[in-house]
Amino acid sequence: MSDQDADLRRLAEAHGVYTQFHTLDGHEQIATPDTLRALLTALGVPAQSAADLREGLAALTSPGAAGALPDERILLAQTPNALPLPAPCAWALIDEHDAIAAEGRGTDTVNLPGLDIGYYTLTLTAADWRKEIRILVRPLRAPDHAGSTGLDRCWGVTGALYGLRSDQNGGLGNYADLGTIAAGLGRHGAQFFGINPVHALGWAETEIISPYSPSHRGFFNCDHIAVEGGLGPTPDDALIDYPAFRRMHRTALEGQFAKEKGTPAFLDWCAAADAETQSFAQFEAISETHGSDPRDWPALARMPGEGAEELAGARAQFHLWLQFQAQKQIHAAQDQAKAAGMGLGLYLDLAVGPRPDGAEVWLNQGTIAKGVTIGAPPDQLSPEGQSWALAAHAPTALAAAMYMPLRKILWSLMSTCGLLRIDHALGLMRSFWLPDDGSPGGYITQPYDALLAVISIEAARTGCVVIGEDLGLVPDGFREKMQEAGLYSYAVWQFETDASGQVRDPASLPEQSLACFGTHDTPTISGFWHGVDIEWWRRVGWIGAPERSARHSTRAHQRAGLRHAISLAPSAQFDQVREGIHGALANASSSIVAVQLDDMLDVSDAQNLPGTIDAHPNWRRRLPVSINGVEDARDIAATASLMRRGAGAR
Structure with missing residues (x-):
């Protein structure tokens, strides 16, 4: 070397x-x-x-007293703390509203009083040096599910919002459908209903359909806005025609806006909207005429400000109205879910990052890492590794901004739901970046303790329970520290195997976790049992005939292990298998359990095949039944009964 x-x-x-x-x-x-x-x-x-x-x-070697001090300290709420000083100085502690929370003069220490949770800046001043230290004051633990449900263990359901069928959505599940199905499941005893991300995808990006490829994670997807009077019943087709739906839906939205743009409720909402919301609307308006990538816009609009406001013009009000409608309808869905008996209500999902050409990057240019995107090395979800084509916030720049971009996103979601899943939570400790120049990818260390503090602060402020999706290459100590902060782990039973490849006894799953059989990225119970995922891997060219046979042989071994785990004879029919798996989950050691609508309704294909775009019908598949029949569906009622007797009854 x-x-x-x-x-x-x-x-x-x-x-x-x-x-x-x-x-x-x-x-x-x-x-x-x-x-x-x-x-x-x-x-x-x-x-x-x-x-x-x-x-x-x-x-890296910073001389002087200021260089000997840390840039950041993380404290527990209501706990006095002493910060050693290298030299005497005056100090002042400033809260997030720019008010002085405490001040004094220290000789060898700064003695801070017990503080409320939140974000502070400690300013140290001497004759020849000055230093600012970020102070993050976090709760001992983030909220737990028992505080909202009153249960030691609880269960809920997950499903795809876009795939919901109804008599009025016109082809894509909407926020009104969300409230209806959540309420129906709540009456069955479910404590939450979980969906894929509902982040804004970008009005001008008409080809984007993946909920995990957002323009901005702090604003909401307008494709799911229910329009006045409805759009008619969902078509019979099994797959969604997004272009056709969007043409019809957007015409209806424009018409409704023309009638409602002067209503007092909307105007009051606009008057209270912060600068970032106004700028987001301007981004959307500019993108309609200048394209979806702000790097190609006129120079005056490549950054938020007066130039962008001028270029957006009056059209920005339409995009404000879309966010007004989306927020109102999501909150209504949460109210409907809670009124039906759900202790947690909506279970939302935070995507890993935004698209490089999206509004989140445009609004936060000072914290975005340049020349890289986020991905993942080869793992059990994708044998070739994954390039997610998502932008990353640079750790040092994000910290210098007091984590404000993340804080705003978390508040937007957590104030809307009772349960939030952080996708690929491993990225809180280390993130896999892929250079744009084609160099091999590598890992970047993230400020894990600080990010956990931010998450727990925002969760405590909203009462939101947090799940960290910790699948993949898990670093040593990651899960222990996450759970110590009060976040729940994510136990996907089909991945929880012993050294021989057999699934573990569900009684051994982590207590502080959400347990499920599969996710949107994995085979459903039917798909797993019948090897549908293996056939898809063969179809897209990831494995050849010999490996296909080997994987089917391994799957047969796994099926035998599952039968043993749920005490079923080899002659058991698939309905008994599915019931046995759900019954085992209901009695698993995990304190939160989720079942998929797809599994309740015996769907075979997964919602998404990671590592593909068009080779698999990702994010297009509809549920086989309407939401109007979900509450009375026999399979759903039977599964709910199992769950009530297990997880929900304790």
Whole structure:
């Protein structure tokens, strides 16, 4: 290794870039110099020349009293704390409303009183130096489900909002349908109804349908807005025709806006909307005439501000109205769910990141990492690895902004629901970035403790329960620290196996977790049992005939293990298998249990096949029954009865 490469690796390690990591099969992957340079550049650290490296390494040693102090401290609420000082100074603690929460002068320590949860800035001032320290004051633990449900263990249902059928949605499930189906399931005893993300996808991006490829995660998808008078019944087709639906739906939205744009309720909402909401609406308006990618817009609008406001013009009011409608309808769905007996109500999902051409990136250019996107190395969900084509917030820049972009997104979602799932929560500790220049991907260290603090602060403020989806290559200590903060783990039973590949006894699943058999990215019970996912892997070319046979053989072994786990004879019919799996989940050790609508209704195909776009009908499949019949459907009633006797009865 050359001296320059050694310096590059030292600089990378100092800035949290992994110089090596272990793959799923245990192989040690060494990061290439090209990868290290690309990831350092994305973090805002020059690393192209030997001079860059020397200067970068020299900058790591900060002389003086200020350099000896941390940039951030995380404290527990209502717990006094002493911060050691390198020299005497005056200090003032400023809260998030710019008010002085405490102040004084310290000789060798700053003695902070017990503080309410929230975000503070500690300013230290001496004659020849000054330092600002971020202070995050978090609760001991985030809220638990028992506080909302009154139950030691609870159960709920998950399903695809877009796939709901009704007599008025015209082809795509909407927020009115969401309230209806949640209420129906609530009357069966379910404590929550979970859906895929409902983030804004972008008005001008007419081809985007994946809920995990949002424009902005803090605003809502207008495709799901229920229009006045409805759009007629859902077509009989099994798959959604998004272009046809959007043409019809958007025409109806325009007509309704023309009638309602002057109503007092909407105008009052606009007057109270913050600057980010106004700017989001301007982004949407500009995108209609100048395209979906702001990097191609006129120079005056490439950043939020007066130029963007001028270019957006009066059309921005339409996009404000869309958000007004979406927020109103989602809150109404939550109210409907709670009124029907759901202790938690809606269970929403936070996607990993926004698209690089989306509104979230445009609004937060100061915190976005440049020249990289987020992905994942090969794992059990995708053998080829995944490029998610999503932008990442750079850790240091996000921290310097007091985590405000994340805080706003969390508040928007948590104030709407009772349960929030954080997709790919492993990214809270380390994130896999793929350089745009084609260099191999690598891991970036994230400020895990601080991100957990932000999540728990926002969860405490809203009373929201949080699930961290922790599938994949799990770093040592990740789950323990997440659960210590009060977040729930995510136990997908078909992945919970022993050394021989057999599924574990459900009684051994983590107590502080949400347990389910599968997710939108995995085979359904029927798909798993019949090997439908294996056939899809063969169809898209990921495996050949020999591996297909080997996987079917392994699956037969897994089926035998499942039969043993749920005490079923080899001759048992599939209906008995499905009932046995749900019964085992109902009595699992996990304190929260979720069953999928797809499994209750015996659907075979998964909602999504990770790593594909058009090769599999991702995000297009409709449920086989209407929401009007869900509450009375025999299979749903039978599953609900099982769950009530197990998880919901304790």
